[in-house]
Amino acid sequence: MNNQNILGYQPQDSFIHRINASAKLFFFLVVSIACMTTFDTRFLLFVALFSVALFKTAHLKWQQVSFIVKFIIFFSLLNLIAVFIFQPTYGAQLYHSKDVLLSAGYFTVTAQELFYLANVALKYFCTVPLALLFLLTTDPSSFASSLNKIGISYKISYAVALALRYIPDIQTAYWNISAAQQARGNELSKKASLMTRLKGMVNIIVPLIFSSLERINTISTAMQLRRFGSKKKRTWYTQQPFTKTDFCVVALAICLFLTTLYLFKLNHGRFYNPFN
Amino acid sequence: MEKPIISFKDFSFQYVSQAEPTLKNINLEIYPGQKVLIAGPSGSGKSTLAKCLNGLIPNEDHGEIHGSCTINGRAITETSLFDLSFTTSTILQDSDSQFIGLTVAEDIAFALENDAVSRAEMQQIVDKWATELNLHDLLNHSPQELSGGQKQRVALAGVLVDGSPILLFDEPLANLDPVSGHKTMQLIEQIQAKTNATVIIIEHRLEEALTCPLDRVLVMSDGQIIADQTPNELLRTDILPNAGIRPPLYVEALKAANVDLTKIPDLASVQKLPVLPEITQALATLKGSTTLSNNETPVPQLSLENVSFSYSAEQKYPLSNISFTVNAGDFISIAGQNGAGKTTLVKLICGFLQGSGKITWENQDLAQTSIKERAEKIGYVMQDPNQMISQKMIFDEVALGLRLHGITDENEIKQKVAHVLKICGLYPFRNWPISALSYGQKKRVTIASILVLEPKLIILDEPTAGQDQQTYTEIMQFLQELNEQHGCTIIIITHDMHLMLEYTKRALVFSQGQLLADLTPVQLLSQTELLKQADLRQTSLYHLAQKYQLADTDSFIAGFDQLVHQKGEHHE
Incomplete structure (x- = not known):
């Protein structure tokens, strides 16, 4: 009933709204994949802050997304708890060290496990704002044309x-x-x-x-x-020709992706290990 | 001789799901550049005929075909839907749901996109038609935001980009207020003159449709073409009323006044009628009383004091400071252009929305009452019956409200439902599935399902929009009966000036969120400025009275109505 509560594209004029839909989709997909694969905390932290900052610049209203955000937070918490319950020692195995914070038999909490879970949580902060941003700032027709452009x-x-x-x-x-x-x-x-x-x-x-x-x-x-x-x-x-800004957006996405590859090499694997 | 662009020979069509053919033995030839109106009541087969012209039959709607139908030299049985779309452009009835593009420009370009036209060329073509149809300022708007008349222009631009030789309009006036309807007919005429296309209009609202000069009118009844004449010839006969189509009001009036039609060379429009003293004299005999017989002191029922509401801070014309009182036994029409706030007002009264100001019922403040509690006093029948019906069987649908109100005694439910179904003339159908009913019958089911809760006031949102003469009369006479015999207060939202005059006793006129006037429909009729603001249009009856300088227009119209009513009751 109330226009503000509707989850969908709302025409507005902001920097994000003006970016070419194909460039936006490319950025969203590539950066999401990068964040899915890497566990480098520094990188994730950077992208998470960046996504939240982008979200701010798009002048989106909290009411528009509050429901879906709460929904996602609920399920991510559920997911984190499940990950912990299934294998509380996973963090220790990954980082080859074990600093016990709370000793409780099977459910012993280690700093490594908490660090691992924090990384998983960070991934949500990287991708969810980007996904919402894409959906809310791209008009459906441009969205369709961008999907078509990437081969669908x-x-x-x-x-x-x-x-x-x-x-x-x-x-x-x-x-x-x-x-x-x-x-x-x-x-x-x-x-x-x-x-x-x-x-x-x-x-x-x-x-x-x-x-x-x-x-x-x-x-x-x-x-x-x-x-x-x-x-x-x-x-x-509605297909817009690529502008300089759009090329920059694509270039930025590629840079971010290459960074994860470089970090891959630097960390000798997907995980950044501060415990060594 | 020129070859016909549309040609039916001994053509019959039977839908797969139907036991009988919907079109029977159609023989018809239409020549390039002709303007043809196809009229007929619901179920007469006029929409099916249209589907043959645009290829939905036999490509999408399957069935058995006998005889032949050729469009632009090709048999429809051998032409694909896509190929035929270059020959016949269709403007669908419900312009709201036929919009595909998100903006006006995109929607105009939709067919071009599908033809893989390059972007630059596309922009050029869109630009051309936007200029032609005066849509330039609207190109970046969403089609849904536009007024009814603007929507028709966008829909038209969207098919004109094809440059097809045939333009097919499927009930273009159904969802339009009279002013937009009139403008649409003018637009069709203008475009036809420019493109020289063959224009086929399917419509049963002849009062407005005939304001555009037409070459032929086809009348369909029961799957057959029963008349194919010029408007002038057709209007002299009784074919239209006999087929259940209302002729233009001025023609009805001329006939009711027993004017000798042979004295009139051209009957196709009020403007072309000759000014003869014998016609004036005959018309002057139509006189009715305009004073209301109701002398009882009014008992206030529903009162609004400074009611305001806005959906958002950016809303252009929020509903502001509405005050009026509805008395018991009133029959009120609410009029105003699309977006004037009529439906919002009703939602406030029913408690679906909460605004500021005070709404009282029999002097009790309604602020603290729930939707359910208000509904026991005020019933609301929405425009689209499909949004109200939730059960499979008629009986269950009507009984739903009672069951939800905690009545468990099945005998009591049975008794109440039976009573209401009898009032609504649906009792013989009580065990039918709702899906088997016509639109008019569905509408009555929704009215019955509200009536069963015994509200004292019923509000109906455009109860007759898009209905043919028979359904229209059925619904309106039923409402009149409820009002007069059962003491029900009735409010209807409507654009139909004649409906207001014929049935309602009081009119509330809205424009841009304001209540402009509260007066009798007859008073409204002579206020040209007010009518303009509310997108209302005087009927041809009024123009007739003006043309023959009848001293008392109100009394003339009242006299006509009373005569038509007598006839109507006589028929039953």
Whole structure:
């Protein structure tokens, strides 16, 4: 209902918004891969700070992302705890040393294990802001054209873009249907028990699915009548020519990736070991 | 002789899922550059005919074809959808959901993108049509933000880039207010003159559609073409009303006043009617009373005091300082252009949104009541029935509200649902699945599902938008009955000036978030400036009265309405 709460592209004018979508996608993919592979803390720290700083410059509002960020934090914490439970000694093995901080049998906490977990957590800080940044600052059509440019079939690219575009529409439809249901006595607030609320949700989902299917039907007819899919290739109206800035963005991504390779050599492996 | 661009010979079509053919034995020839209107009630086969023209039949919608149909010299059975799209450009009914591009420019370019036209050339073509259709300032806007008329222009530009010889409009007026509808018809005329394309318009709103000069009108009924005449010839006959299509109001009035139509050489528009004393005299006999018979002192029901709401700080025209009182037994229309805040206002009244100001019900403040509690007093029927219906069977859908209100006695539920279904004329269908119903019937199911909760006030969002004459009359007469016989207060959101005059007793006019006026529809009719602000348009009835300088326009219109109503009741 409220525009601010919608997770999706919001047109704005910022440095990040202006970067070519293909350059942005390239940067996001390459830097994410770099962060996935390396465990060099210095590098991760740098990229994490850099991502958060970028996020700031895009003038995004916290409300837009608060839900998804909380959601991700919850699951990353869950993941970290699971990693610890499965093998509390993994850090010690990796860094070939063992400084016990808290002795508790199987669950003995070592400085090495904490350091390892901190590295894993840092990876989230590197990639999540970048991913959100990309989604929120790239309009779906440019997104589709950039996917197509990196070699993905244009039909799939367009399908992804359309799906992204309809998220706000579906959210609005959801609110409307939900309000109409509540007006007929379908209690969805916290006053009702969980079971009642779940049952009540079904009454919203059904019309939501049917109205969405109808929309999909109309749009696919409209697309076919205007020859979508008639040729092997298509051009993109929104495709922007590369500017100097865009080349810089690509170059920066490549530099960051090369840095990880250099660090690979320097550290004799993926891990930076401060315990030696 | 010139060859026809569209030619049907003994053509029949039966959908795979249907037991009977939808199109029966169609013989039709349309020549290049003609402007043809295809009219017919819902289910008459006019949309199916359109699908043959753009190739959706047989490429997408499969079925059995007999006879032949050739478009631009090629049989539709041997042409692919893509090939045919170069010949026939289609503007779909629901312009909102046919937009594909994120911005106006992108949407205009969509077909070009698919043809792999280079970016530079694309920009040139988009630029050309944006200039032609006056869309330059809107190129970077999202199509969804535009007004109804602007949307039609964007949709039109999106197909004009193809330069196809046939332009097919599928109910272009269905979702438009009368002003935008009128502008759209002018635009179609202008584009046709420029491109010399063959124009086919599928539409049942003749009041507006005939404002553009047309070469032929085809009337469809039950899968067949029952008339193929010039508008002037057709309007003299009773073919339209007999087929369930409402002729333009001025024609109805001329007939109701028993004017001798043979004296009129051209009946196609009000402007072309001759000014003859006998016509003036005949029309002057239509007189009705304009004073409201209701002399009871009004009992205030719903009151709004300085109600305001904005979705965000950037919103251009937030709803501001709305105050009015609804009395028990009122039948009110709310009018105003798209984006005037009508739906927002209703959502505030129902508690879906929380704004500032005070809303009271029978002198009790509603601020602390939940949506559910308000709904026991105020029922809201949304525009799209598909957003309301959640059950498979009619009975269950209507019973849902009762069950959710904790009524467990199945006998009581049965009794109440049966009662409401009888009022709504749906009782014979009570055990039917909802999917088997027509749009008008679905609409009545949603009204029934609100009515079962016994609200004292019902608000309906555009209950008749896009409906044919029969469904329109059905819905409106039903609402009138609820109002008069069951004492239900009714508020409808509508653009239809004639509906306001014919059925409602009071009009609230909104524009840009403000309540401009609270008056009777008859008073509204003569306030040209106010009508303009609200994107409303006087009906042809008003123009007729002006043309023949009838002394009392209001009384003339009231007289016409009363006569039409008598006839309507007579028919039943």
